[in-house]
Amino acid sequence: MARRQAGPPPATPVRRARRRPRDLLLPYLLLLPACGVVALVVAFPIAQSIGYSLHHYNLREPDNVYFSGLDNYVRALTDEMFWRALRATAIWVGAVLPIQFVVGMAIAVLMNRAFPGRLVLRASVLLPWVIPSAVVALLWRWLLDGNLGVVNDLLIRVGLIDTGVPWLNDPSTAMAVVVLAMTWHGMPFFALMLLAALQAVPAEMYEAAHLDGASALQRFRYITWPSIIDTIRTTTLLRIIWLANSIEIIWIMTAGGPNFATTTLPVVTFFEAVRGLDFGYASAVSVLLALILLVVVHLYIRQMRKDD
Amino acid sequence: MAASTTSISRRTLLRGAGLAAAGTALSACIPGPGTGSTGSSGGSQKLRLRYWAWVDDPTSRVLNDLADRFNENHPSIEVDVELMPASAVYERLLAAINAGDPPDASAIHVNNVADVAAMGALHPLDQYFDALPDKDDFVPTAVLGSRLGDESAPLHTMPWYGLVSYLYYRPDWFRAAGLSEPRTTDDFVAACRAITDPAAGRYGYGLRGATHGHIHYFIWLASLGGLDAVRGADGAPVFQRPEHIAGTDWFLDLARTHRVVPPTASGDGFEQLMNNMKAGVTGTAIHHIKSSETLVSTLGAENIRAVPMPVGPSGRRWTEFGPSMNAVYAGGQDPDAAWEWVNYLASPEAMRIFCTEDGGLPVRQSVGADPYFQENPFAKVSIDSLPDAYLIPFTERPGYARLAEQTWPQLTQPALSGEMPSAEFAGHLAEDVR
Numbered sequence: 001m002a003r004r005q006a007g008p009p010p011a012t013p014v015r016r017a018r019r020r021p022r023d024l025l026l027p028y029l030l031l032l033p034a035c036g037v038v039a040l041v042v043a044f045p046i047a048q049s050i051g052y053s054l055h056h057y058n059l060r061e062p063d064n065v066y067f068s069g070l071d072n073y074v075r076a077l078t079d080e081m082f083w084r085a086l087r088a089t090a091i092w093v094g095a096v097l098p099i100q101f102v103v104g105m106a107i108a109v110l111m112n113r114a115f116p117g118r119l120v121l122r123a124s125v126l127l128p129w130v131i132p133s134a135v136v137a138l139l140w141r142w143l144l145d146g147n148l149g150v151v152n153d154l155l156i157r158v159g160l161i162d163t164g165v166p167w168l169n170d171p172s173t174a175m176a177v178v179v180l181a182m183t184w185h186g187m188p189f190f191a192l193m194l195l196a197a198l199q200a201v202p203a204e205m206y207e208a209a210h211l212d213g214a215s216a217l218q219r220f221r222y223i224t225w226p227s228i229i230d231t232i233r234t235t236t237l238l239r240i241i242w243l244a245n246s247i248e249i250i251w252i253m254t255a256g257g258p259n260f261a262t263t264t265l266p267v268v269t270f271f272e273a274v275r276g277l278d279f280g281y282a283s284a285v286s287v288l289l290a291l292i293l294l295v296v297v298h299l300y301i302r303q304m305r306k307d308d
Numbered sequence: 309m310a311a312s313t314t315s316i317s318r319r320t321l322l323r324g325a326g327l328a329a330a331g332t333a334l335s336a337c338i339p340g341p342g343t344g345s346t347g348s349s350g351g352s353q354k355l356r357l358r359y360w361a362w363v364d365d366p367t368s369r370v371l372n373d374l375a376d377r378f379n380e381n382h383p384s385i386e387v388d389v390e391l392m393p394a395s396a397v398y399e400r401l402l403a404a405i406n407a408g409d410p411p412d413a414s415a416i417h418v419n420n421v422a423d424v425a426a427m428g429a430l431h432p433l434d435q436y437f438d439a440l441p442d443k444d445d446f447v448p449t450a451v452l453g454s455r456l457g458d459e460s461a462p463l464h465t466m467p468w469y470g471l472v473s474y475l476y477y478r479p480d481w482f483r484a485a486g487l488s489e490p491r492t493t494d495d496f497v498a499a500c501r502a503i504t505d506p507a508a509g510r511y512g513y514g515l516r517g518a519t520h521g522h523i524h525y526f527i528w529l530a531s532l533g534g535l536d537a538v539r540g541a542d543g544a545p546v547f548q549r550p551e552h553i554a555g556t557d558w559f560l561d562l563a564r565t566h567r568v569v570p571p572t573a574s575g576d577g578f579e580q581l582m583n584n585m586k587a588g589v590t591g592t593a594i595h596h597i598k599s600s601e602t603l604v605s606t607l608g609a610e611n612i613r614a615v616p617m618p619v620g621p622s623g624r625r626w627t628e629f630g631p632s633m634n635a636v637y638a639g640g641q642d643p644d645a646a647w648e649w650v651n652y653l654a655s656p657e658a659m660r661i662f663c664t665e666d667g668g669l670p671v672r673q674s675v676g677a678d679p680y681f682q683e684n685p686f687a688k689v690s691i692d693s694l695p696d697a698y699l700i701p702f703t704e705r706p707g708y709a710r711l712a713e714q715t716w717p718q719l720t721q722p723a724l725s726g727e728m729p730s731a732e733f734a735g736h737l738a739e740d741v742r
Contacts, residue, residue, distance in 0.1 A: 059402045060426065061426075062405065062427055063427075063428075146570065146571055146572035146575075147509065147570055147572055147580070147587070147589045148583060148584075148587055148589070163507070163509070163571070164571065164572075165571075166571045166572040166574075166575065168572075168575055169571070169573075171721065254575070255518075255519070255717060257718045257721065258574050258717075259719065260718050263718075271713075274399065275710075275713050276709065
């Protein structure tokens with residue numbers, strides 16, 4: 001490299017090979033199908049949602065579609081239900097996320113150790129994740145049924161309660177039980193991601209730390225945590241977005257009730273679109289949720305950069 | 309050589325892509341076998357009618373078999389039956405109507421008729437119906453149901469079958485408590501109190517607090533005070549008026565005061581209602597003939613009975629008539645041909661077959677008189693209740709779906725627990741349909 005810099009310039013400058021316009025276009029032509037697919041399945045629906053949100057558009061009135069500006073947004077932001085649902089969404093994400101993380105982390109640490117039956121444990125931990133969320137919701141709804149559920153039956157048998165508790169029908173317990181169901185369903189995602197990260201930490205580092213007299217806590221703090229923090233951040237970010245948008249478990253278990261206790265913003269969107277057929281208003285609510293998520297994600301990424 | 313190879317393969321690739329794109333575009337112009345749009349009935353091609361419907365048992369082929377019979381007798385028409393869940397029919401209908409491609413005919417729930425009619429999507433059926441020689445054979449309530457309760461309204465749909473709500477009760481529980489079947493609302497409350505035993509997990513009444521449970525609430529309100537307790541002369545809701553709040557108090561007191569409903573009542577829908585009856589959690593429940601088979605098979609014929617809805621203090625009995633009907637779409641290929649099909653479904657032969665298989669109640673008097681229905685105790689109670697059976701009010705109003713599927717299921721919890729006063733509860737419901 002140094003010799004080349006020090007040497008004389010070439011006698012004849014290297015002439016850049018002239019490329020035909022067709023050659024220049026080729027990479028773009030090859031990318032075109034992928035771009036087309038992205039435009040079709042991502043950009044178009046987003047643009048259409050934004051377009052709907054600016055219109056009075058109810059399927060019941062196909063001849064009465066008109067541009068309504070920000071009316072749907074004003075309606076949402078002045079509707080008490082929107083703010084209640086936003087608060088419920090925050091509680092939902094804020095409760096599920098840390099519990100899933102802590103349980104997932106514990107399982108990942110456990111699965112990272114060598115012990116008999118580890119493979120069986122790894123396979124069984126995956127089960128809640130591979131079961132469709134609709135089935136998970138039905139399963140938990142049955143378990144927690146106030147009259148015929150197994151949970152009440154067990155609690156009565158061990159003497160903790162006298163009569164069945166209507167878990168899903170009481171506003172004070174409904175959110176807790178849907179959080180429980182979602183935690184169970186999503187916990188393997190954290191466990192597997194963290195396990196993969198844990199397995200990428202070189203064993204030599206632990207050996208060296210051990211020889212240096214580091215305690216288990218110190219090894220975790222100074223070796224494990226810095227090694228898996230990027231995985232934790234990415235996984236957490238993905239999970240925030242998924243949770244904020246998820247609806248199946250809540251809708252099937254409680255349909256947003258009782259008394260709107262589990263009505264999150266996706267539930268509002270779903271109800272307004274599918275039951276109310278008010279696509280204009282439902283689109284406005286979903287666009288607002290997307291904007292809120294963008295702000296959250298932006299703040300999160302900024303904090304990540306600061307930490308780095 | 310290499311450049312030449314690249315050039316050829318690129319050219320070949322682009323040419324191939326162009327051909328494929330052109331082929332795809334062209335193929336879209338060619339009617340495929342599944343499009344069902346073979347144009348009008350002219351020529352030798354059959355007219356393929358698209359018909360959407362739902363049946364309770366998704367494995368049932370009763371509608372396909374009826375279509376086969378119809379097709380055999382109509383050489384120029386072929387009906388394609390597409391079965392889907394009841395809720396999907398309406399959702400797909402709206403999407404199809406908005407897209408300008410409705411089916412030729414479909415089953416339609418009474419709750420949805422007003423919306424679809426307001427969209428101008430229905431083909432009026434008066435001229436066809438009036439020409440029927442046996443039109444008087446239809447139960448008047450069913451014909452009125454197809455006019456959405458308004459005698460002067462057009463016949464939006466063709467009556468098909470009906471469902472009449474009645475009260476199920478457990479005769480073994482009643483016998484054990486020394487009770488006879490409940491004939492009045494007072495009898496009903498007294499019986500529910502007598503058979504309720506929370507320690508044993510037994511409750512008198514399976515109250516439906518989840519979606520569409522408002523139907524039972526309206527039944528009770530009307531039983532207690534007549535239809536005037538629900539709907540005013542102008543069709544507007546009146547059940548939030550002070551003089552009508554007593555009915556709401558009576559209803560909510562089943563949970564608040566008498567405590568004869570399970571603690572889960574606010575979230576109990578059809579599924580829970582049936583499971584609670586089958587599991588011996590509840591001793592009475594409102595439903596219709598379609599649940600009789602499963603209740604009899606679980607509890608035994610001797611342990612489940614049905615009676616007409618109890619009579620209120622006014623001396624009047626009031627219950628719900630839930631008409632099931634078929635619509636013909638103005639945007640379909642050939643409304644005359646579609647009428648032929650829905651008229652066949654309402655014929656005595658097809659109605660008898662369908663109601664026998666699917667469990668509905670025939671809406672032709674001649675079919676209702678059939679021994680099969682007269683000897684079935686649940687069909688008998690339904691038929692006997694017909695004179696007191698009416699359409700649930702407000703189904704024609706735009707806010708009805710919100711009342712049925714959001715306000716009602718969300719607010720029953722605070723209302724039944726006493727956190728929300730009766731007047732406020734009734735006011736919220738009335739607001740939806742005002």
